[in-house]
Amino acid sequence: DGGITQSPKYLFRKEGQNVTLSCEQNLNHDAMYWYRQDPGQGLRLIYYSQIVNDFQKGDIAEGYSVSREKKESFPLTVTSAQKNPTAFYLCASSIARTGPIRGYTFGSGTRLTVV
Amino acid sequence: AQKVTQAQTEISVVEKEDVTLDCVYETRDTTYYLFWYKQPPSGELVFLIRRNSFDEQNEISGRYSWNFQKSTSSFNFTITASQVVDSAVYFCALSEAGLSNDYKLSFGAGTTVTVRA
Numbered sequence: 001d002g003g004i005t006q007s008p009k010y011l012f013r014k015e016g017q018n019v020t021l022s023c024e025q026n027l028n029h030d031a032m033y034w035y036r037q038d039p040g041q042g043l044r045l046i047y048y049s050q051i052v053n054d055f056q057k058g059d060i061a062e063g064y065s066v067s068r069e070k071k072e073s074f075p076l077t078v079t080s081a082q083k084n085p086t087a088f089y090l091c092a093s094s095i096a097r098t099g100p101i102r103g104y105t106f107g108s109g110t111r112l113t114v115v
Numbered sequence: 116a117q118k119v120t121q122a123q124t125e126i127s128v129v130e131k132e133d134v135t136l137d138c139v140y141e142t143r144d145t146t147y148y149l150f151w152y153k154q155p156p157s158g159e160l161v162f163l164i165r166r167n168s169f170d171e172q173n174e175i176s177g178r179y180s181w182n183f184q185k186s187t188s189s190f191n192f193t194i195t196a197s198q199v200v201d202s203a204v205y206f207c208a209l210s211e212a213g214l215s216n217d218y219k220l221s222f223g224a225g226t227t228v229t230v231r232a
Contacts, residue, residue: 045221048219
């Protein structure tokens with residue numbers, strides 16, 4: 001079955017460390033997205049990528065970095081510059097940059113906690 | 116500015132009551148898409164409906180119904196005869212291209228629905 005796999009499901013990070021969240025899709029989707037969810041604030045866009053080797057900042061990109069070396073993969077690195085990284089992170093994909101004709105597919109999320 | 120506003124933070128109802136979730140959006144695009152998602156406690160987002168800006172027909176799917184009104188920029192969601200399994204956070208979302216020409220999804224803050232037995 002096609003879908004998006006996010007790993008790990010739970011992640012603990014010490015202050016000052018970088019961590020990388022994995023997002024892999026086998027849907028042959030062109031576009032991929034990273035969202036952060038905090039209680040009471042909905043989901044906010046961190047980064048997105050419409051094609052391989054290209055990505056754009058979203059609304060809250062500071063303290064994060066991404067890469068898109070393969071169509072299937074869009075890993076997110078939470079750097080030590082991100083002052084409040086504890087949150088729930090969701091990855092999504094869609095079929096085309098010309099519009100969400102068939103909607104978006106979401107992964108099951110990674111819950112990151114700074115300890 | 117908030118593109119999607121869900122005015123109700125929390126709603127609590129007794130089973131079998133109807134519940135309506137409000138969603139107001141803001142966009143300058145003529146072509147855009149509106150979505151509703153359900154997020155149960157497990158965290159994944161469950162797709163409920165997608166509407167494009169040219170289709171103002173209301174829709175009913177079982178106990179769920181949606182009222183899209185472009186004149187008031189609203190896309191409200193009603194659960195009829197609510198059940199305990201409807202307890203979740205519900206998000207309204209807007210997908211628009213804007214100046215970047217890339218469609219991106221913007222979410223409202225969500226409404227937590229609690230259905231009591």
